Amino acid sequence: MTSGDRTATSSVPTARRPLIPGYGVPEDEEGVLPWSHATERLERARNYWIGTAGKDGRPHAVPVWGAWLEGALYFGVGPRSSANLAANPQVVVHLESGDDVVILEGVVEVVESPEPSLSRALDDAFAEKYDWRPSSEGDQAVGTGMYVLRPRVAYAWSQFPADATRWTFDRS
Numbered sequence: 001m002t003s004g005d006r007t008a009t010s011s012v013p014t015a016r017r018p019l020i021p022g023y024g025v026p027e028d029e030e031g032v033l034p035w036s037h038a039t040e041r042l043e044r045a046r047n048y049w050i051g052t053a054g055k056d057g058r059p060h061a062v063p064v065w066g067a068w069l070e071g072a073l074y075f076g077v078g079p080r081s082s083a084n085l086a087a088n089p090q091v092v093v094h095l096e097s098g099d100d101v102v103i104l105e106g107v108v109e110v111v112e113s114p115e116p117s118l119s120r121a122l123d124d125a126f127a128e129k130y131d132w133r134p135s136s137e138g139d140q141a142v143g144t145g146m147y148v149l150r151p152r153v154a155y156a157w158s159q160f161p162a163d164a165t166r167w168t169f170d171r172s
Helices: 035-044 081-089 116-130
Strands: 014-016 048-053 059-064 068-069 072-076 088-093 102-112 146-149 155-156 163-167
Touching: 035 068, 035 102, 035 155, 035 163, 048 072, 048 081, 048 146, 059 081
Parallel strands: none
Antiparallel strands: 014 163, 048 059, 048 088, 068 072, 072 146, 088 102, 102 146, 102 155, 155 163
């Protein structure tokens, strides 16, 4: 599970309504959010809550720094999350707000030996947000602890249930 390339999908994910029985989510597609609603929030978010589970099934959630680049979330985690991801690479990511919600689900890959252009883009994105460059620290973009999530499913809403939206991605 390694990835040093920038393989990303250029297509926009398919928007539908999420299935949340009993909460009044409309059945028609009128009012679903555009994908840009989610990407704007993912780009400007300072912290991303990463949910993992270990091989014993115990859940673990932690806020981390990250960067949304070219349709993927790049982020670093500590030892417990890394161990969980080695055992089970499935994750859920949630931004900080419970009112203006963006949730991502999918399988992560370890970022090892990134292309120089990706390493520079990660450095620039992290420096802009956090005044920190992963490659200069020698422990993130070029070593262990940096992961990439290309979501398979995403959810968002800002006026629940009226605009509750679920996106699916074609990752074939």
